[in-house]
Amino acid sequence: MKDIADLLLSGEYDTEQLRRVPIPESFRGAVVLEEDADMFAGIRTESRDPAKSLTLCDVPTPEPGPGEALVAVMASSINYNTVWSAIFEPVPTFGFLKRYAKSVPSAGIHDRPFHVLGSDMSGVVLRTGPGVHRWRPGDKVVAHCLSVELSSPDGHDDSMLDPDQRIWGYETNYGGLAQLSLVKANQLMPKPGHLTWEEAAVSGLVHSTAYRQLISRNGANIKLGDVVLIWGAAGGLGSYATQLAVRAGAIPVCVVSSPRKAELVRAQGADLVIDRAAEGYRFWKDPETPDPGEWRRFGAQIRDLTGGDDPDVVFEHPGRETMGVSVYVARRGGTVVTCASTSGYQHQYDNRYLWMGLKRIVGTHFANYREAWEANRLIAKGAVHPTVSAVYGLDEVGRAARQVHANAHSGKIGVLCLAPGPGLGVDDPEFRAHHIDRINRFREDAANPDEEG
Template sequence: MKEILDAIQTQDRTSAEIAHLPLPDSYRAVTVRKDEAEMFAGLAGHEKDPRKSLHLDEVPVPELGPGEALVAVMASSVNYNSVWTSIFEPVATFGFLERYGRISQLTKRHDLPYHIIGSDLSGVVLRTGPGVNAWHPGDEVVAHCLSVELESADGHNDTMLDPEQRIWGFETNFGGLAEMALVKSNQLMPKPDHLTWEESAAPGLVNSTAYRQLVSGNGAGMKQGDNVLIWGASGGLGSYATQFALAGGANPVCVVSSPEKAELCRRMGATAVIDRAEEGYSFWRDEHTQDPREWKRFGKRIRELTGGEDVDIVFEHPGRETFGASVYVARKGGTIVTCASTSGYTHEYDNRYLWMSLKRIVGSHFANYREAWEANRLIAKGKIHPTLSKVYPLHETGQAAHDVHRNRHQGKVGVLALAPREGLGVRDHEKRATHVDAINRFRNV
């Protein structure tokens, strides 16, 4: 791997030189192991510790197939799906790998007794398989995490509807928290040239998810002037939703859980911020009973911040804890757009506030290639910025995942793979200087 890293860091390298580099037999990767899938049995979710389940293993380099690319990973990042994988919730991911492995001889490679995780990367293409024409060895890239087969007609209007749609590094193997990764070539996008390796690896999954959920016509279809309630507005997903709202002429109402997170939202440009911990909102009386009085108090507070208006869009991702309130506070004819469910998948709400007020609930999941490309293009143009707060080396990925699991992070937590230190990979220093304060907004908070 040292020879590969040396070549990548050589400024005048050529595609041919990268293509002729010998590949190692193995590489280091962060894994969970199939024989440990029951290691947390009987523990509550918050008691499960990713530091115990995530391993840095030496694994064989996978066979390269048609339409695929092998990428040297310079940096990656931790997402909630990395946490879910590490604590084997809601199910162990090995079932995903087994089902994928039954499709074809090529996909059988993914069904292994270990799972290389990670759904983000920035790096350099090392090899491309037969049929790949748009990408070449030496190209500096980031990857989005949509893996599709597209053998069914269902996915050809919106690839997220492909029956064989999967999230790379979560429902497939050979993910990005490793020194090398195997991706389909249609996952690749140009690396933003004003960002470092770790900065460019941070937005991928969450930036694309927020774009589809909030901006795309497949999601909420946000327009200028909309009031948008954003839960967890300084977090990995919400921090991009906040930026999209501001960049698109909408008015974000940012909900956070501490003064520090509130200040981050204000630094992004938001003026309407609710610190739910400081204001004492508790939407459940007990484990089984919600408190509509708190919904009403919350709605009143929102109207105080919007000049008397209810929100047009609710950007939902906490799930069970907040969903009843989300349905209540949306304006008549408004939209609650939901992905994930970090506080629980079983949502409860009073349907009277939905049906009688003509509101919509829209499900949103990651993004198709076009949406991911547009979201990355906005990063490359400096319209949307990374929200990277902290970076760990590859061997401390368990601690990085633990931070995210315990909500001890702001924005995104990055991981260095092959990159020997932070700050490398910038190609356009002039553009970077224009945006450097925004790029570093979340650092070391």
């Protein structure tokens, strides 16, 4: 791998040179092991430590099949699905790999006693399988995480509706937290030239998810002037949702958990901010009993900030902790759009506020091909910026995942794979210089890595 890394970092290569470079029989990857799937049995979710299950080890290099590409990974990032995989919740991911191998004949290599994790990646194409024409060795790329067969008519209007839709690096093997990664070639997109490897690597999953959730007709399809309540507005998803809302001409109301995070979202152009920790909001009286009095207090604060308006759209992803209040505060005829449940999957809300208020709950999941490309285009044009707050090495991936599990981070955490350090990979320094303050906005927060999110 060192010879490949040295060649890629030198920049002095062409397609034919890369085709001649020998591919190693194995590579280093961050994996969970099937034999460890029961290691956290009886331990509460919040007490499970992903650093104990994430293992860095050598795994055999897969051969790219038809429509696939083998990519040298320069950088990746930590997402919540990395944490879920590492703590084996809600279920161990090995069942996903077995079903994939059983249902798709060419996917047998994914069913292994190890799972290479990671649903983000920036890197360089090394090899392509038969039938790949758009990409060739040497192309600098990022990847979106939609892996889909498109063998059913259901997916051809919206590829996320295909019954064989999977999330790469979570429901498939050979993800991005490794020196090499195997992807479908149609997951690849051009790397934004003004970004470093780690900056380019962090946006794929969360930005595409937020784009579908807020901008797309498959989500809330927000418009100029909409009031948009954004939970966790300084986190991975929320930091992109805030930028999208501002760029769309909406009025974001950003919920954060500290003064520092309030500063971050204001720096992104959001004027209306609620520090839930400072206000002492507790939406549950106990683990089984919600507190409608807190819903009303929260709704009143939103109206105070907006001049009397309730949210047209609620950007929902915490799940159990917040769904009840999200349904309550949405305006009459408003929309709660949800993509995750980081605080728990079993939701509880008062359905009277939903049906009598003619409100909607819309479920969204990642993004289809078109939405992912549109989201990446916004990054490349400098309309939306990566929100890297900290960068770890691949050998520190357990520590990085622990930060995300504890919600002790802002924005996104990058992970260097073949890149030996941060700051490499920029091809358009002039364009970068124009946006550098916004690119580095969250990086300043790395000085406070233990601040609760």
